[in-house]
Amino acid sequence: MLRAAVALFIRKGYDATSIDDIAKSLNVTKSAVYHHVSSKEQLLAEVLDEALDELDSAVDAATRGTGPASERLRDVVRRSVEVLVAHQSAVTLLLRVHGNSDTEVAALRRRRRIDRALASLVNEAVEEGALRADLDPDVLSRLLFGMVNSLVEWYRPNGEISADQLASTVAALAFDGLVRA
Amino acid sequence: MLRAAVALFIRKGYDATSIDDIAKSLNVTKSAVYHHVSSKEQLLAEVLDEALDELDSAVDAATRGTGPASERLRDVVRRSVEVLVAHQSAVTLLLRVHGNSDTEVAALRRRRRIDRALASLVNEAVEEGALRADLDPDVLSRLLFGMVNSLVEWYRPNGEISADQLASTVAALAFDGLVRA
DNA sequence: GTCTATAAAGCGATAGAC
DNA sequence: GTCTATCGCTTTATAGAC
Incomplete structure (x- = not known):
C-alpha cells in the first residue's frame, strides 16, 4: 500500500499522482485506498x-562523537550514503519537497536542521586543520552533501555496485579528488 | 509572463502550479494568461x-575540443557552473522533470544525451592517465555532475560569492578533494 | 475490506463581450 | 489585451450498500 504509493510518487511526482493512480496500481478502487489511509498528505x-x-x-551520531571532526565527517558521509541506499525512496521524496503543505513545511524545517549540523561539522574539521582552508566551508558542505544526495537520482541497488563500494567511492572522491595522486 | 510562471514552477513545482496561480501573481485573470500562451505545457x-x-x-564545446580530455573536463565543469548560475531557473526545472508529458519525455531524452557525452569525457580523461583509475569512471561522472547540478538548490546570485568564484570552488573540490594538500 | 455513487472543489482551456 | 462566464474533466474525500 505505502510501497505502491511511494513508487508512484517517485515516478510521477507527488502532485501529479492521484489517489486513483495508487488505487489502479493495486487493482482496487479509490475507496479501498481511503479505508487504509486518511489522506494523500498523511501518506507523504x-x-x-x-x-x-x-x-x-546518522547526524546525531556524528555530532555526539568524540574523535576529530574530520573523522566524524568521513563517518557521516559513509553513513549518509548507506541511509540513502537503504531508504532511497523515502530520501528521494524528502529531497523533492517544496513546502506546499503543512507536512512539507515541517519536513523542510527538520531537513534544514540536519543541513546546519552537517555544515557545523565541516566548519569544525576545517578549523581543526584537517581540511583545506582556502575554500568557504559552508559552500564545501553544500557541495559535498549535494554530491551525496544526488545519488538517489541514479543509483540502483540491484546493479553491480554495492552500498559499501559506493560509500567508499563517494568518500574517496570527496576527500581526495579526481586527480591521480 | 514567462518569468512569473517559472518563479512559481520553482517555488511550488510545475504540477502544483495552476494557470490561475500564474494569473493571480500578475494580478490578471486566467484568460489573460491564455491570450499570451497556448498551454501550460508550452510554457514549460x-x-x-x-x-x-x-x-x-557547453558540452559540444568540450566534445569538439582538441586538448587533453582532462583539460576539457575541467573546462566543461567550469562552463556548466556558469550556465547553471546564468540560467538557474531553467536548469532547476530541467533537473526536476519526471516524464509526465511528451514535452517532459523529449527533455529527458536530450538530457540523457548530455549525460552520456559527459560520461564519455570522464572515461577519456581516466584512460589518458590524468584522473585516478581506481574508481569506476561512470560513477565518478555521475557524482561529479551530481555535485555540480546540486548547486541550483541553494546558490543565490545576489550573495557574496560570484559565479566565477563558485566555478573555481567546484573545480578545486572535484579535482583536488577536501583534504589539505 | 471493497464496492458504487456522489459531493464539492479545482483544473486546463475556450467563447464571446468590451 | 483583459474581462466574465462556462465547458468538460479530474481531483480529494465521504456515504452507504454488500
Whole structure:
C-alpha cells in the first residue's frame, strides 16, 4: 500500500499522482485506498518521517562523537550514503519537497536542521586543520552533501555496485579528488 | 509572463502550479494568461529548451575540443557552473522533470544525451592517465555532475560569492578533494 | 475490506463581450 | 489585451450498500 504509493510518487511526482493512480496500481478502487489511509498528505508524511528519522540518527551520531571532526565527517558521509541506499525512496521524496503543505513545511524545517549540523561539522574539521582552508566551508558542505544526495537520482541497488563500494567511492572522491595522486 | 510562471514552477513545482496561480501573481485573470500562451505545457517546453540549448553548447564545446580530455573536463565543469548560475531557473526545472508529458519525455531524452557525452569525457580523461583509475569512471561522472547540478538548490546570485568564484570552488573540490594538500 | 455513487472543489482551456 | 462566464474533466474525500 505505502510501497505502491511511494513508487508512484517517485515516478510521477507527488502532485501529479492521484489517489486513483495508487488505487489502479493495486487493482482496487479509490475507496479501498481511503479505508487504509486518511489522506494523500498523511501518506507523504509517513515516508518523509522515515527519511528524516534515519538522517537524524546518522547526524546525531556524528555530532555526539568524540574523535576529530574530520573523522566524524568521513563517518557521516559513509553513513549518509548507506541511509540513502537503504531508504532511497523515502530520501528521494524528502529531497523533492517544496513546502506546499503543512507536512512539507515541517519536513523542510527538520531537513534544514540536519543541513546546519552537517555544515557545523565541516566548519569544525576545517578549523581543526584537517581540511583545506582556502575554500568557504559552508559552500564545501553544500557541495559535498549535494554530491551525496544526488545519488538517489541514479543509483540502483540491484546493479553491480554495492552500498559499501559506493560509500567508499563517494568518500574517496570527496576527500581526495579526481586527480591521480 | 514567462518569468512569473517559472518563479512559481520553482517555488511550488510545475504540477502544483495552476494557470490561475500564474494569473493571480500578475494580478490578471486566467484568460489573460491564455491570450499570451497556448498551454501550460508550452510554457514549460520553452524553459526546458533554454536550459538544454545552453547545456548542449557547453558540452559540444568540450566534445569538439582538441586538448587533453582532462583539460576539457575541467573546462566543461567550469562552463556548466556558469550556465547553471546564468540560467538557474531553467536548469532547476530541467533537473526536476519526471516524464509526465511528451514535452517532459523529449527533455529527458536530450538530457540523457548530455549525460552520456559527459560520461564519455570522464572515461577519456581516466584512460589518458590524468584522473585516478581506481574508481569506476561512470560513477565518478555521475557524482561529479551530481555535485555540480546540486548547486541550483541553494546558490543565490545576489550573495557574496560570484559565479566565477563558485566555478573555481567546484573545480578545486572535484579535482583536488577536501583534504589539505 | 471493497464496492458504487456522489459531493464539492479545482483544473486546463475556450467563447464571446468590451 | 483583459474581462466574465462556462465547458468538460479530474481531483480529494465521504456515504452507504454488500
